[in-house]
Amino acid sequence: MNKLLKITLIGITALGMTGCYGELDPESYSEINPSMFPNTEEDLQSLVMSCYYPLRGSWWDGINSTSEQGQMFVNDCCTEILTGKYGAQKLCSELSYNETSEEITWFYYTRNAGDGTTHGTYGFLSKISRCTQIQDQIETSKLDDSRKARYIAEVRCARAFMSYILFDLYGPLVIAPLELLKNPLTEAPLARMTNEEMVKFIEDDLLYAAENLPMPKEAEYGRFSAGFAKMLLIRLYLHETVNDKTYYNKVETLARELMTNAYGYSLVPNYPSLFEKAGQTGNNPEYIFVIPCTYDGYSQNQWLMMAMPPDIDGPVKGWQTVQSTWWFYDTFEPTDTRKTYLLDHYSDGKGNVINRTNPGATMDLGPIPQKYEMDALVPASANYSDLDIVLYRYADVLLSLAEAIVMKPGGAVNQEAVGLMNEIRRRANLSDKQVSDFSTQEDFIDQLLTERSHEFWCESGQYRADLIRFDKLYDRVVELNQGLAPYASKYKYLFPLPLSVIVDGKGKVVQNSGYGI
Secondary structure (H helix, E strand, O other), X not given: OOHHHXXXXXXXXXXXXXXOOOOOOOOOOOXXXXXXXXXXXXXXXXXXXXXXXXXXXXXXXXXXXXXXXXXHHHHHHOOXXXXXXXXXXXXXXXXXXXXXXXXXXXXXXXXOOOOOOOOOOOOOHHHHHHHXXXXXXXXXXXXXXXXXXXXXXXXXXXXXXXXXXXXXXXXXXXXXXXXXXXXXXXXXXXXXXXXXXXXXXXXXXXXHHHHHOOOOOOOOOOOOOHHHHHHHHHHHHHHHOOOOOOHHHHHHHHHHHHOOOOOOOOOOOOXXXXXXXXXXXXXXXXXXXXXXXXXXXXXXXXXXXXXXXXOOOOOOOOOOOOEOOHHHHHOOOOOOHHHOOEEOEEEOOOOOEXXXXXXXXXXXXXXXXXXXXXXXXXXXXXXXXXXXXXXXXXXXXXXXXXXXXXXOOOOOOOHHHHXXXXXXXXXXXXXXXXXXXXXXXXXXXXXXXXXXXXXXXXXXXXXXXXXHHOOOHHHHHHHHOOXXXXXXXXXXXXXXXXXXXXXXXXXXXXXXXXXXX
């Protein structure tokens, strides 16, 4: 089993989550004596590994779960990639959620009792504070400076990753400072950070991580690297180009750096292999960050269970919580290999072919987003797959650079930008685009967004942010719903904070604009 998955229970529970107004839980000293733990470097390593824990794939408490409990699911359901008939998938597909929609708000935090049927009392905001506390314990340990820097870099990268995910969903967060975390009995409601403070908080963590994490070739498979920290910086800067186009200059600089030989990234020739067992190796040059999964490990890939229909003649008869949309399917060119696992038909084992003309209740909205190769051992493993969850790949670097070249101040559609897009298209068995195909920057961006949706469907969940960045999400939702989306609005580009956050904030925390009116 990968070391990332060997997370000792003591490392997970050693730090209680102290808080100031309900976002964190009181610290318990009933099992762990803080004067004795952490005491050794092995103890500190356990604490570092615990920072990966909430970022894994797990229905119960992993924010990258390949289920309705994961951020990719709700993000992609806001777009043409995924849709559904109930739950978070329907709310997101219609932008009909509000501040009482716990299917959406719980990622921040919830005060529901953890009884096995609800999300528990945590959510994910408290995990940021856990990283802050662990960083402090490393800093005050007796380790030498070089080892401290390496461990702190992992902790800060984990904190930045979680912070960025939640920032992208909800906007600026309430971040508890270390001084307050050290005094858990002090009641001191905090306001949300400003947007500028939030960006700096994440940026500072990622800059430190990029400086002190190993290069991709030296990083253990499934653990953070300097390349991943810089990929997250690219996503953060792209996020902020809505407010300041000069961020594109930073995107360009980082992308060009990640393209150098020092990082060792490249596209693999076969797109589907990225989601097949044979292609998921530690030396795959396209992977920037993946989450290792095993059938019975701490991280599990349950996407096949989520996506496959219950009547399919195959090894996995799933719950089919989601479908894709026919709108999305129709945007693919006929020879595009990126739709290999976007199934437009299947057999029900009774002599019937279920497809677009005979959809029944399983293909009425769209094709089956299988995404990953069908693993032969899935049926014997509670329908969990042994394939790793793919989050970030080198293809994102190329498309980010293409966007930056065109959209930076003074930028324009040129041969280099189109050539970067064509690298992605050629790998997908498609013909080249020409500069003359794009009369305006918007024409190029429309094609770029299409390539992003085709390239990254059901991966990082960042396509929603891509549409928002160009103010296209609302119009896309209205189009997908054939104009029947009465609760959709552009203020829903941010998800609402849970009502408990507003109550616990005692006047300091302001709900996202548009909600609660």
